[in-house]
Amino acid sequence: MVKRHYIPVTANIPGVNGSQKALIRKVIRTALAAEGVDFPCEVDVLVTGDAEIHRLNRETRQVDNSTDVLSFPAFDLSPGELPETEDADPGTGLVPLGDMVISMEHVAAQAKEYGHSARRELAYLVVHSVLHLLGYDHLDEGPMKAQMRRREEEILAELGIGR
Template sequence: MAKTHYIPITADVPGVSGKENCALIRRVIRTALEAEGMALPCEVDVLLTGDSGIQAINREMRNVDAATDVLSFPEFELKPGELPGPEVADPATGLIPLGDMAISMEHVAAQARDYNHPKRRELAYLVTHSVLHLLGYDHLDEGPQKARMRAREEAILGKLGIER
């Protein structure tokens, strides 16, 4: 039997880690990894938190004392299209540890209202965005990097049937 991706999801705020959220998050991560050609079994750790939780993480890890929607902490320094190989897999689990993501569910709700789309769509977008960061994508410029990342996000959301 082939190993699959391991995607543990924890929450430090009550009521946000319902079955629907967890199923969606896992489906989005698996779809994004497949779309990017990552067939080897990986681990991606997900934390669902609130604005105060993500602000504390942002302050501690990035010296930015502000809440945000999503934070990504890649295990590897990759370039878009570059994938880690089996040699970096954890010997105990056989999984490649891609990294961690933290999502503010308060930001999910607020941005869904602001953009006038369902929370499900906003959550899927932020998870896709974070997976791409774990795989080396960035949007530091307002030009080609951002455009390439946005195109990949929309392609992945399209595969999931999640439109704007």
């Protein structure tokens, strides 16, 4: 039986509402289940704006631009590989998978650019980030990127969130 995951969602910008936070948590839980994460874990989420994500991108990746989402995995995994339950924090019993940071300004701009809802764009970025936390990558234009895109769409379809 799957125990509950701990998914704190913090917003440091105005206008982030309870339904957006609930969507983020639901998408994370669905993506984790789809990837076979059947142990309690923690994923910390910061919802912010372009200025803050730009600062974090510059400080952590030496990329002097804003971006849509940043993922900070706690483990160096490959797709399909999961951390061990022994990796759980002894105090909480939760396996810390990592952190994600989402720019709501990018969510709005990309939803408009791609012609779909902000809800769909937010869900996409959350799935994208969870997959990064679980070892997926898209640095190449080949099979790894195709595998990640396929999983993103499968998980979004499971949520009933299409383009």
